[in-house]
Every structure is written in structure tokens, then in C-alpha cells.
Amino acid sequence: MRKLTAGLISAGLLLVLFSFVYAVHEIIPSETQIPLPGADAKKLGDYIVRYNPYTTWDLWPGKGRLFQGRDPHGSLLTTFVNYSAHYSAKNKEPMTDGAIIAKENYTADKKFVALTVMYKIAGYNPEAGDWFWAKYGPDGRAQVSGKVKACIDCHAVRKDNDYIFSGSISK
Ligand code: HEC
Numbered sequence: 001m002r003k004l005t006a007g008l009i010s011a012g013l014l015l016v017l018f019s020f021v022y023a024v025h026e027i028i029p030s031e032t033q034i035p036l037p038g039a040d041a042k043k044l045g046d047y048i049v050r051y052n053p054y055t056t057w058d059l060w061p062g063k064g065r066l067f068q069g070r071d072p073h074g075s076l077l078t079t080f081v082n083y084s085a086h087y088s089a090k091n092k093e094p095m096t097d098g099a100i101i102a103k104e105n106y107t108a109d110k111k112f113v114a115l116t117v118m119y120k121i122a123g124y125n126p127e128a129g130d131w132f133w134a135k136y137g138p139d140g141r142a143q144v145s146g147k148v149k150a151c152i153d154c155h156a157v158r159k160d161n162d163y164i165f166s167g168s169i170s171k
Pocket residue numbers: 068069070071072073074077079101102103116117118133134135144148150151152154155163164165166167
């Protein structure tokens with residue numbers, strides 16, 4: 001009888017523990033559980049496609065899917081933001097370590113041509129907002145990545161806006 005009671009109690013405790021772990025899992029967005037990829041285009045690609053799929057993220061606040069874009073990114077764009085980037089964008093703050101913006105670029109007839117990504121890594125490139133830049137083709141391969149001069153030179157027009165064109169931050 002004692003054994004049974006002890007068994008029941010431990011089973012109960014286990015159940016409580018599992019419910020707690022499950023609840024925490026539900027509350028904390030997955031990106032806090034999977035280690036961030038660091039300054040590596042291949043790992044970043046795996047991270048945003050497999051481990052924390054960008055297609056499940058929020059869109060840039062106030063922007064819909066396939067909105068009208070400008071050169072050089074393509075005619076139609078969809079901009080996804082991970083939890084951290086969404087939080088900062090919503091609050092009009094500069095992005096913090098781990099923020100990722102992933103933008104799908106389409107032609108006017110809705111053909112997917114590239115995924116362009118800005119990923120904030122504290123200390124990575126302080127001269128240019130600490131962004132890691134990457135452009136992936138439809139095959140998922142990175143065409144350019146890192147401290148990409150072309151990306152930085154154009155986005156630098158918005159240096160005071162954390163190098164971001166979409167939305168504005170009020171420091
Ligand atoms: C000639 C200017 C120019 C260049 C070069 C450029 N971008 Fe952009 N980028 C823009 C503009 C303008 C937007 C705003 C969206 C739009 O309307 O096209 C933008 C938006 C973005 C966004 C969404 C966040 C934001 O700033 O609004 C990402 C991510 C991005 N670009 C990544 C890149 C990457 C990666 C490269 C280099 C491979 C790059 N861009 C090169 C002009 C540029």
C-alpha cells in the first residue's frame with residue numbers, strides 16, 4: 001500500500017513537472033531554445049529554413065504579403081521578422097542581438113527570386129550596425145554573405161535608422 005501511494009505521488013509529481021515544462025515550452029518562443037547560428041551563411045540558412053522557419057514568423061508590423069517593393073529587391077516583397085526583430089520593430093527601437101529580418105523577393109509575376117536576410121550579431125560589425133547580411137537563391141544557397149559592401153552601402157542611407165528601410169525607429 002505504501003509503495004502504491006509513493007508510486008502515485010511520484011507519478012503525480014512527474015505529471016506536474018511535465019505540464020510545467022510543456023507550459024514553459026509554449027510560452028517561450030522556439031528561437032530562445034535553439035542556439036542562434038552565428039556569422040555563418042550556411043548555418044543561418046539552416047536555422048531560418050529548418051530549425052526556426054521564417055515562414056512561421058510574423059510579418060513586418062503593418063506590412064502585408066507581397067507588397068510593392070523597390071529596386072534592387074524586386075517588384076513584390078514579403079518581410080518576415082523573428083520574435084526579437086518583431087518586438088523591436090513594433091516598439092520602434094533599434095534591433096538587438098539575435099534579431100533576424102528575412103525578406104522574400106519576387107518578380108512582378110510572383111516568381112520567387114531571392115531571400116535577403118539581415119541578422120544582428122552584437123559585436124560583429126560595429127561600424128555598420130552589427131548586421132550580418134545574406135542573400136539566398138531559390139535553391140537555398142547563399143550567393144553573398146557577411147559584411148556585404150553592396151548591401152551596406154545602400155542601406156547606409158538609413159544609418160540613423162539601424163540600416164533599416166521598413167518602418168522607422170525613434171531613438
Ligand atoms: C540599392 C539599394 C539597396 C541594396 C543594394 C540592398 N538593399 Fe535591402 N532594401 C532596400 C530598400 C529600399 C528596402 C525597403 C524595401 C523595399 O521597398 O524595397 C530594403 C529592405 C531590405 C530588408 C528588409 C529590412 C529593411 O531594411 O527594410 C532586408 C532584410 C534587406 N533589404 C536585405 C538586403 C541585403 C541582404 C542586401 C545585399 C545582398 C541588400 N538588402 C541590398 C535597398 C537596398
